[in-house]
Amino acid sequence: SQTIHQWPATLVQPVGSPLSLECTVEGTSNPNLYWYRQAAGRGLQLLFYSVGIGQISSEVPQNLSASRPQDRQFILSSKKLLLSDSGFYLCAWSPDSGANVLTFGAGSRLTVL
């Protein structure tokens, strides 16, 4: 069966520090991968998605970047965090074809102070 892992689960970082959140999927190949953010009082916002290694699409302009160095690994990064980057970051995957279910990881809660 397929599983999705995210880490770290929680992170407290000072403004201006770098960020790296990692997501990996097991038990499947060539998945579509997604990063969503859920800020306090707001809905889920799609940040990035990837349909293959090295292929990254950004949905909104922001202080963050994403990379997909391996088929089942998706990384969310920032060189210098802003207060507004605080939120709950969720990684998700779906099979690469068909109208299929999106499965989410447990999330990473980032607090920028």
Next chain:
Amino acid sequence: KQEVTQIPAALSVPEGENLVLNCSFTDSAIYNLQWFRQDPGKGLTSLLLIQSSQREQTSGRLNASLDKSSGRSTLYIAASQPGDSATYLCAVRGDSYGKLTFGQGTILTVHP
């Protein structure tokens, strides 16, 4: 641009009641609609997926319907239990890349 709205924003019911959560979307050209559950501080758990060609899906006490032409979906929960307390989110998929547009969610509280 797709917009998804969920009504009500919050709902509090006594245990045992049947209840309906509503979701509406502005662009009827969707691939599918998915209902999720989110417990506080947790990730999202998929409850039901309705393809654009389907009218409804059922899983246990949950039944979701889809009226694509009118841009509406409902999630029906039968015989509600305190363990059903959570935020319920609906999301529509509008393209082949699987990107979802989410509603703001309905916060459900079922009290004993």
